[in-house]
Amino acid sequence: MNEQNYPEFADVLSAAEAIEGFAVKTPLLRCDDLSDRLNAEIYIKAECLQRVGAFKFRGAYNRLSRLNTEEKKRGVVAYSSGNHAQGVAASAKMLGIEAVIVMPEDSPKMKLENTKNYGAEVITYDRETESREEIADKISNERGCIVVPSFADFYIIAGQGTAALEAVNQAKEKNVEFDLFMTPVGGGGLIAGCSLAVKKLSPKTEIYGVEPVGFNDVQRSLEKNELIKNERGGGSICDAILTPVTEKMNFDIMAENLSGVLTVSDDEALLAVKYAWEKMKLVVEPGGAVALAAVLTGKIDVTGKTVCLVLSGGNVDEDTFMKALTT
């Protein structure tokens, strides 16, 4: 990476120090059933067990902990489908910072409520017709608070990378090395950060992202080598990863480190939610389950391979969860 101000592996290590004692070191769990079924070694990095129920706390806390005293006084504003919202709200509360969060009005009510419960001011918008960036910028201009991007940010990317740093080190403790490392992809903050750690610690590991069908901006952008927006703003059950389009910083890191991007349907994501409930005893939201869905439904051949799947979040409403259980 030659670009200025792009995070590198050292920044992931620095993020790991910043979040130590605040973020959960989530377990790396072997999925016995799927390993047997696919003649592979399948491991799960259970980020649904992270503080706020999603990996997003890692990046948010890393970002907010870097603000200076004057910036902390000004407060922060973030836009998010819900998990980054909770990550920023919880981090802000822990660091004594005021937070305003701009969220789609169709966010799962659990995410809306949790964000409010962390003490943040929540402002809702319409995913299809309004621009969350514009709303956040307006608030920032009016109130002087600092915008905390959800994925295109040096410290956010470095923070999310700590999930992979942990996973690779936990695997080493078990004398395991990953052939494949797979995560859900929305804006590309998680996978970009993870790729910095994976490619440094385990260069031969191939990295794949997974997006919902119809919201595969990263897959198409990497294919065309330019940023291509999703046609729709909403309409998938995978609310956590419906980002309109990735951004240059994430794109460049992904273009350098990813082996490919796969897609799964909503039904396939729901199948993975049920599978994680039944076989792993973990609560995962549809958007957090897409990497598992891709493997479960044979989108990629994992025979004989050692695979790490990130289950990126577990903030899901009762209705959606029951829909998965009756799939």
Added chain:
Amino acid sequence: MNEQNYPEFADVLSAAEAIEGFAVKTPLLRCDDLSDRLNAEIYIKAECLQRVGAFKFRGAYNRLSRLNTEEKKRGVVAYSSGNHAQGVAASAKMLGIEAVIVMPEDSPKMKLENTKNYGAEVITYDRETESREEIADKISNERGCIVVPSFADFYIIAGQGTAALEAVNQAKEKNVEFDLFMTPVGGGGLIAGCSLAVKKLSPKTEIYGVEPVGFNDVQRSLEKNELIKNERGGGSICDAILTPVTEKMNFDIMAENLSGVLTVSDDEALLAVKYAWEKMKLVVEPGGAVALAAVLTGKIDVTGKTVCLVLSGGNVDEDTFMKALTT
């Protein structure tokens, strides 16, 4: 303990060696929401993430690994509401032993199916009218196989104790010492084993068991200082812990080490199942959630205390889980 052939702390350590690499070292997770809500430090030992979805694998594997070559050839028979069944079936498969499991016909279908899937022969009986001990003894006499008790056994108790051994050591790594250690109680295998580890490593920690209302044989037995059977054989949603009555070995260990036994209703157990789903992102079965239920519903004052709650299993059918979600 002066009784002969009762397990002691050294036997828990020996069990830990026997299951090393086969059982999951389950995570000890801080429950932020409940800690904040109760002004306490609440930790969860997530045994639902254990192999077979319940702590029972620990004792079963420890027991079966001690059989000699001749005994292994004869095979084993066990009776169980489902989690011990899966523990024995999975352990038998891993050790190349044939297993027959006697299960109530009203066991959750997930437990019946999983037990069969581990390769065990399953024989069902009526919880209300038949004696599982008699059925198992008959099979043992006819086929020459060895009965593996579900809780009243030296190696089973020692094996279950490894859950507490891990939890106390995981707490020490976090510079935490438990004031209270609480587990669900069926026959008393888990809590008896855990008490051996807790009282040795952290003598001041108070140990409480939790039973379902109407199935409080251990509570009443300890009060009367004699074994008192439950009046009913079934009829609670907490299928995992409806053991008719504890036995002398477990009773004696519990009488020495427990500070008390609490009870919760089915509705309270369901509330805890939902709570674990919403706030911990863990799938827990009603019987595995009763210790959490007792704390959630204020059955014991934990203000200012550091508490470890064992979530003992997560094998629950869709219908029961959806009932919890709509509670």
